[in-house]
Amino acid sequence: MIRHRYISGLTARTVGITFLVAVTVIGATLLTNVTLKRMHLTIEAMTDSDMENLMTSVRLVQQSESLIALDLILSGADTHTQRRTALIELNDRIDWIDQLTGTLLKLPQQNEVVLRIDSTQKQLSDSVQLLNKLVRKRIDGTASTRDLAQIPALSATNQELAGRLSVMLGYFAANMRQQMTKRSTQLEEEINRHQLNLIMLTGLLLLSTLLAGFYFEFAVVRRILHVQRAVSQPAISPDQIRVSGVDEIAQLATTVGTYVARIQAQEAQMRKIHDELAYLAEHDSLTGLANRRHLYAAARRMIAQSLQPVCVAIGDIDYFKVVNDRYGHAAGDRVLIHIAEQLRNGLRETDILARYGGEEFALVLAVRTHEAAETLINDIADRVRHSSAALESGEQVNVTMSFGFSVIDASTVGEAEEQEVQMLLNQALNRADDALYHAKERGRNRVILASLTTDAEEAESC
Amino acid sequence: MLRARVLASIFTCLCLITAATTSLAQATTRDDIRVGIQLEPPVLDPTITAAAAAGEITYCNVLEGLTVVDAEGRIAPRLAESWRLSSDGLTYEFNLQDDVRFHDGSHFNAEVAAFSLNRIIARDSHNPQKKLFEKVRGIDVLDKHRIAVRLTQPDALLPYALAQTAAVIVHPDSVDTNATHPIGTGPFRFAEWEAGRSVTLLRNDDYWSGKARLTRAQFLFMQTSVGTENMLAEGLVDGLVSVTRLTNRFMVRPDYQMRERKLESKLLLAINNARPPFNDLRVRRALAHAVDRRGLLDLYGSELRPKLIGSHFPPSHPAYVDLVERYPYDPDRARALLAEAGVKPGTRVELTIPPTDYGRYGSVRIAEDLEAVGFSVELKPVEWKEWMQDVFKDSDYALTLIMHVEPMDLNIYARDNYYFNYDNAGFKPIWDQVLNARSEAELNARLGDAQRRITEDAVNVFLFMRPEQNLMHRNLTGLWEKSPIPAFVLEDIYWTQ
Numbered sequence: 001m002i003r004h005r006y007i008s009g010l011t012a013r014t015v016g017i018t019f020l021v022a023v024t025v026i027g028a029t030l031l032t033n034v035t036l037k038r039m040h041l042t043i044e045a046m047t048d049s050d051m052e053n054l055m056t057s058v059r060l061v062q063q064s065e066s067l068i069a070l071d072l073i074l075s076g077a078d079t080h081t082q083r084r085t086a087l088i089e090l091n092d093r094i095d096w097i098d099q100l101t102g103t104l105l106k107l108p109q110q111n112e113v114v115l116r117i118d119s120t121q122k123q124l125s126d127s128v129q130l131l132n133k134l135v136r137k138r139i140d141g142t143a144s145t146r147d148l149a150q151i152p153a154l155s156a157t158n159q160e161l162a163g164r165l166s167v168m169l170g171y172f173a174a175n176m177r178q179q180m181t182k183r184s185t186q187l188e189e190e191i192n193r194h195q196l197n198l199i200m201l202t203g204l205l206l207l208s209t210l211l212a213g214f215y216f217e218f219a220v221v222r223r224i225l226h227v228q229r230a231v232s233q234p235a236i237s238p239d240q241i242r243v244s245g246v247d248e249i250a251q252l253a254t255t256v257g258t259y260v261a262r263i264q265a266q267e268a269q270m271r272k273i274h275d276e277l278a279y280l281a282e283h284d285s286l287t288g289l290a291n292r293r294h295l296y297a298a299a300r301r302m303i304a305q306s307l308q309p310v311c312v313a314i315g316d317i318d319y320f321k322v323v324n325d326r327y328g329h330a331a332g333d334r335v336l337i338h339i340a341e342q343l344r345n346g347l348r349e350t351d352i353l354a355r356y357g358g359e360e361f362a363l364v365l366a367v368r369t370h371e372a373a374e375t376l377i378n379d380i381a382d383r384v385r386h387s388s389a390a391l392e393s394g395e396q397v398n399v400t401m402s403f404g405f406s407v408i409d410a411s412t413v414g415e416a417e418e419q420e421v422q423m424l425l426n427q428a429l430n431r432a433d434d435a436l437y438h439a440k441e442r443g444r445n446r447v448i449l450a451s452l453t454t455d456a457e458e459a460e461s462c
Numbered sequence: 463m464l465r466a467r468v469l470a471s472i473f474t475c476l477c478l479i480t481a482a483t484t485s486l487a488q489a490t491t492r493d494d495i496r497v498g499i500q501l502e503p504p505v506l507d508p509t510i511t512a513a514a515a516a517g518e519i520t521y522c523n524v525l526e527g528l529t530v531v532d533a534e535g536r537i538a539p540r541l542a543e544s545w546r547l548s549s550d551g552l553t554y555e556f557n558l559q560d561d562v563r564f565h566d567g568s569h570f571n572a573e574v575a576a577f578s579l580n581r582i583i584a585r586d587s588h589n590p591q592k593k594l595f596e597k598v599r600g601i602d603v604l605d606k607h608r609i610a611v612r613l614t615q616p617d618a619l620l621p622y623a624l625a626q627t628a629a630v631i632v633h634p635d636s637v638d639t640n641a642t643h644p645i646g647t648g649p650f651r652f653a654e655w656e657a658g659r660s661v662t663l664l665r666n667d668d669y670w671s672g673k674a675r676l677t678r679a680q681f682l683f684m685q686t687s688v689g690t691e692n693m694l695a696e697g698l699v700d701g702l703v704s705v706t707r708l709t710n711r712f713m714v715r716p717d718y719q720m721r722e723r724k725l726e727s728k729l730l731l732a733i734n735n736a737r738p739p740f741n742d743l744r745v746r747r748a749l750a751h752a753v754d755r756r757g758l759l760d761l762y763g764s765e766l767r768p769k770l771i772g773s774h775f776p777p778s779h780p781a782y783v784d785l786v787e788r789y790p791y792d793p794d795r796a797r798a799l800l801a802e803a804g805v806k807p808g809t810r811v812e813l814t815i816p817p818t819d820y821g822r823y824g825s826v827r828i829a830e831d832l833e834a835v836g837f838s839v840e841l842k843p844v845e846w847k848e849w850m851q852d853v854f855k856d857s858d859y860a861l862t863l864i865m866h867v868e869p870m871d872l873n874i875y876a877r878d879n880y881y882f883n884y885d886n887a888g889f890k891p892i893w894d895q896v897l898n899a900r901s902e903a904e905l906n907a908r909l910g911d912a913q914r915r916i917t918e919d920a921v922n923v924f925l926f927m928r929p930e931q932n933l934m935h936r937n938l939t940g941l942w943e944k945s946p947i948p949a950f951v952l953e954d955i956y957w958t959q
Binding site for chain 2: 084091096136
């Protein structure tokens, strides 16, 4: 897993992309370098060798042509000084031609033309040497008639040889020029090729850059944004924080997800504790019924919201002290639990039931009429009357309850202040309590509606 | 942010590539030089050859002396840091440069300096300037960097003699190979000698007194006039170390410039005084009358006219005596003298020509003049090596046309077995007086006597002083133009563009 992450991780990919770009740049530099070096060599060959050879051959053509003129001057000379000067110049030229031909002979690529140039030049040299001898003889006055006749003939031969040399050198020069043109074309092609290579490399560089850009956009920026968005939502779900892949960002997302999940778990735990505490604060731990505090809050809500009249009743277990005394407190508790169950079972979901005191219970119910309220409470009293609580010893205990109740016309309350509602409630409770007192007074096991006036009517059920 | 950085680095790389490419296109100032030199020396060691070309190439470039005649023509210290003359004038004490090495790594010290000087004055020495050291009795090594040169008589010119091309310091380990591969202490080291073509020197980067600006110097041998013309025309040489027939013509080119030098090159029709009929004074005088020296003055073109001389002495020297008209051009007088000496018309005489411009073209004129008085002249063109061997060493010649480039070299007439074969019995006492002159006036007077003597003896036909105008590329700076030493010193030369 670690190995895999190493290979495909963000760092590895960054290194990979950087390497790719670096390789492209280095490649372009090396390619340029190599090409420039090659071009430099070609140019050097052109200037140092080709150009030099071309110039040498052109010089040679020139010199061999001037040899013809010198031969003419030599054969037409009238004075010894003229002859000597012509000879000196002829020899000077032949020496120079010899030296130049030597340069051509040093060329690496020896071809037939060069060899023929060399042999013709040698012939010419020999012929000039012979001419030298004859002209010297003539100057010295020791030349025979045959010698004298040979001078113009030799001169003619020289002219012919020089002419031939000139033609061959011209051919050589043309070849050289062709070679230079070829090299120049090669160079041009090379430059074009390199231009194309450079364009391609630049394209590749741009492409790599774009790819790198896209890669960072999709592989880094967007995924980080995804995590950021997921985290900044009001309701965070750790599942949404997750991003695909196995790189550092995926790891980061997983870490953030885990962290968020942990925070959420802790939050839930705290809420649970809070709920438990809140429950304990508002409920009676023995019967599980709401306590007085919860009763007030729930009753206030009902009074404020209900469109129907609200009945507020208080019930008290008759002779509960007797039960405690006879069976003990544990049995008393069981009776209390049994009563709470009976009361709860007789009520609707929306009705409010609370343990109001030791053996006192309060009920807040939305009702249509006083009668309906009375019927409902009577039913509950009835249910209690006909049920019995099972003690641990197996004995059955029957108890009855007395109820006093009052009714609030909640429809008139509207949007009253909480304090006013509490006041209404308190009054209703007081009246119910008074009614309960009457019920106890009248022999218990009965339900009495509190009258709105002091001389309240008594309602008695059987 | 990340993308911007990637793009920035790519952009930087591209810029670098572009910069590298464009920098190739920038032109740079040249740091090499190609100099045309007419004669190829037989060897490159100036301590063993009279061929001035050896010194022209190596002096102050490859090989250095204890002293030097600098760019301004003044005597200056070189390998000797300083020197002191004793009160009796008989001992020179030289303090030598410390930490100087030869090109092969060997050290220069007092032992090496003493070895070099002893080699010059040795009995079997072939040093061409040995005569300048005649008064040296011996050399003492005082310590590692001090030597004393003891003299038989006072010699104020010793520091000048030590600055000559033939007095350069050589190392005992390389002395035997210096002829073909000179090893010295100079700012350039010998690289290659392509026989018949060129000698190449490369900069010595470890030179003891700072690097030269040129990195490469090539001395190209210009054996033919046509070749010289071709090379100059195509700009294949940056300058010539001496004047040629072509100089005049090429002066019109805007890239070349005339550079004047302070050399003392004398053109002579040298005569083998021992070879009949030239062992007869009348015949030699006949030659002097026969040669029309004025007719030779256009040898270097119309604008570069040489100065005539009547003896082996430069007109610029205060001791100069004008002997130009001692033997006026007079073919009749020449013929009469020849007849008197019994030289028959048609007598064959060989004129040996060195491979130079003045040799080739001057000899034709000389031949014409000599034939006009009855000689039958055979022109014998030879290679320079051949000339050095046959003429200079073996004295196997009758007449030769030759340029003597060494300054103040009248002493050669006092030498025995010099190639003139001059019977110098009468000259030697005069030269002794020259050497022992006690004042400058006396020295000049005695030098005047010496000039007169060789002219009277018509040892050679003294023709003219070579015009010291050299064709050089306009952008070359730092030439030692005021130095009388026939050398092409590279150390201060550089290209201005």
